[in-house]
Amino acid sequence: MSVDAPTIVASADGTSIASYRAGTGPVVILVDAALSTHEQSRRLGALLEPRFTVVRYDRRGRAGSGDVAPGAADPAREVEDLAAVITANGGSAILFGSSSGAALALEAAAHLGDRVAGLVLYEPPFIVDDSRPPVPRDLPERIASEVVAGRRGRALALFLREAMSIPAVGVAAMRLTSNWAAGKRLVHTLGYDFAALAGTQDGRPLPRERWGGITARGVVMAGERSEPFFHDAARALSELLPRITYRSLEGGHHGSAVMSPGGIAAVFDELWASPTASA
Structure with missing residues (x-):
């Protein structure tokens, strides 16, 4: 244990x-x-x-x-x-x-x-390759801007929709779960994840x-x-x-x-x- x-x-x-x-x-x-x-x-x-x-x-x-x-x-x-x-x-x-x-x-x-x-x-x-769309190159900056502005929910939604390709209806459902609050608490750390993935998100x-x-x-x-x-x-x-x-x-x-x-x-x-x- x-x-x-x-x-x-x-x-x-x-x-x-x-x-x-x-x-x-x-x-x-x-x-x-x-x-x-x-x-x-x-x-x-x-x-x-x-x-x-x-x-x-x-x-x-x-x-x-x-x-x-x-x-x-x-x-x-x-x-x-x-x-x-x-x-x-x-x-x-x-x-x-x-x-x-x-x-x-x-x-x-x-x-x-x-x-x-x-x-x-x-x-x-x-x-x-082209088996899924690339992650938009400006997504890390847009998420960071939302966090700085205090809009953590919007930042989280951006990540889920544009990086993880979760449909809008799925994101809306997640807002009703405890995972949403947990994600908002950690959304400011996504810059580290994007940094670790730099150069691997564009289909090359x-x-x-x-x-x-x-x-x-x-x-x-x-x-x-x-x-x-x-x-x-x-x-x-x-x-x-x-x-x-x-x-x-x-x-x-x-x-x-x-x-x-x-x-x-x-x-x-x-x-x-x-x-x-x-x-």
């Missing part, structure tokens, strides 16, 4: 990062998606804890973590945050990332070398040189029920990184990492917890 008392570590710029550790075994750090805190990793963490030391943490500016430079949205700062969490938990870790969290995990692996011992990536939302091939330093082995997955562009992105990434293999998650969808993570947990067991798992 997860222990909810956080450990606070200091990132390189002095930002306080809250993390939550439980379990025993190889260290796994869970990197959440946009508009999420460590709470969204609770189910996956609980499945992994019997065989892994699981560290859930709040990304910069979210929940228990601070941000000494709000609005700067530099992915290098989030890599430094992950480096601090890794250091506080033995010096190396397997990283799991979902959606934009997968993009951040890739950035960390590219910059932190063998401190990242493995990668499990779920649906990095890269747009590598992935930048081959961007992750050239990655040596970790692992898996990139897309859910069987998810939109085709997630699968196109996962395949394209596996073609760039020879130690990262592509899989389709049976029955999976974009929310599987939060709602039904059993198939994702099984991949960790296969690669790192089973007696036959290879280095």
